[in-house]
Amino acid sequence: MDWRAVCRCDDVTAEAVTVVEVDGVEVGLVRVGGTITAFENICPHQAGPVCDGEVMGPVEVLLDSDRRMLDERFAAHRRILICPWHGYSFDVATGECITDRKIHLRRWKVREDDGVVYVTVPGTRAAHRGQEGSNAT
Numbered sequence: 001m002d003w004r005a006v007c008r009c010d011d012v013t014a015e016a017v018t019v020v021e022v023d024g025v026e027v028g029l030v031r032v033g034g035t036i037t038a039f040e041n042i043c044p045h046q047a048g049p050v051c052d053g054e055v056m057g058p059v060e061v062l063l064d065s066d067r068r069m070l071d072e073r074f075a076a077h078r079r080i081l082i083c084p085w086h087g088y089s090f091d092v093a094t095g096e097c098i099t100d101r102k103i104h105l106r107r108w109k110v111r112e113d114d115g116v117v118y119v120t121v122p123g124t125r126a127a128h129r130g131q132e133g134s135n136a137t
């Protein structure tokens with residue numbers, strides 16, 4: 001496996017996507033619950049630059065025992081990435097589209113070691129397009 005050092009661990013947050021480039025492939029990095037996830041900067045809908053989208057927690061509704069709404073808040077334990085082109089939203093931890101589980105971001109293996117983030121990018125972008133539906137997670 002070909003691990004590539006891409007950035008410092010401190011460069012990756014839960015608030016935005018950190019985009020790095022490896023062999024011509026743009027890879028987005030987001031921290032979710034202390035773990036970094038990595039995925040290609042191509043939206044599976046119509047190939048928009050998904051990493052330019054907003055990262056936020058999904059909205060949670062708090063209910064009382066009679067199921068009356070008490071409050072709404074952004075969940076802190078999950079992160080959603082919203083594609084800037086048409087608004088498809090993806091669970092960053094799993095890569096799944098939250099409205100259609102058949103659609104998902106193409107993810108890459110990622111690890112942290114001694115303050116450095118490493119990812120694997122197995123080939124060129126053209127090669128990735130030839131692997132539709134086979135996420136390398």
Ligand code: FES
Nearest residue numbers: 043046048083086
């Ligand atoms: S290209 Fe991302 S939602 Fe359409």
